[in-house]
Amino acid sequence: MTTDADRHAAKMAKKKAARDKIMATKTDEKGLVIVHTGKGKGKSSAAFGMIFRCIAHDMQCAVVQFIKGGMSTGERDLILSRFQDICAFHTMGEGFTWETQDRTRDTEMAQAAWSRAKDLIRDPANRMVLLDEINIALRYDYIDIAEVVAFLKEEKPPMTHVVLTGRNAHDDLIEAADLVTEMELVKHPFRSGIKAQIGVEF
Numbered sequence: 001m002t003t004d005a006d007r008h009a010a011k012m013a014k015k016k017a018a019r020d021k022i023m024a025t026k027t028d029e030k031g032l033v034i035v036h037t038g039k040g041k042g043k044s045s046a047a048f049g050m051i052f053r054c055i056a057h058d059m060q061c062a063v064v065q066f067i068k069g070g071m072s073t074g075e076r077d078l079i080l081s082r083f084q085d086i087c088a089f090h091t092m093g094e095g096f097t098w099e100t101q102d103r104t105r106d107t108e109m110a111q112a113a114w115s116r117a118k119d120l121i122r123d124p125a126n127r128m129v130l131l132d133e134i135n136i137a138l139r140y141d142y143i144d145i146a147e148v149v150a151f152l153k154e155e156k157p158p159m160t161h162v163v164l165t166g167r168n169a170h171d172d173l174i175e176a177a178d179l180v181t182e183m184e185l186v187k188h189p190f191r192s193g194i195k196a197q198i199g200v201e202f
Helices: 004-023 043-056 074-082 103-122 134-139 145-154 171-176
Strands: 033-037 061-065 087-091 128-132 161-165 179-182
Touching: 033 043, 033 171, 043 061, 043 074, 043 087, 043 128, 043 161, 061 103, 074 087, 087 103, 103 128, 103 134, 103 145, 134 145, 134 161, 145 171
Parallel strands: 033 161, 033 179, 061 087, 061 128, 128 161
Antiparallel strands: none
């Protein structure tokens, strides 16, 4: 007599065989262009998760923060205190655009950050480079989207991963990317009067 457990085991065996067949065809490796965008929380957090994964595998990596100023964050403090030898960290922005209120200065800082980012990406020793909040700089035309896309296509080393975060990713960047994740906002405590909290937002 066939039991529920037997049927489940047979179903899972069939599923595993199909999955193994698909996985056997996935043999290529390449450096990916990865975009985290959307109105939901977690874009930078997910990207830093990948940076810490690289660190755990002894893979050299780097971070360039485009908008966020010099405020202390858990990720930044941990990398600077313990992992500077394997992860270069550059905070190039001076704060969110509504705080600086200086387009000329914001543009200069974004251009400087992009210049640093290009140097880090060109270095094949860096297996992953995170461009945190670059999408904001692109949205406000502090950096030319055509230049960014062309650089990623033409100058990024073949095995280097580049992660770009921030809301409102440009359509051209989405088209050029290998992996795009859109974070969807369902519910946020800020709407209930709860401020950003240590360990959650920073």
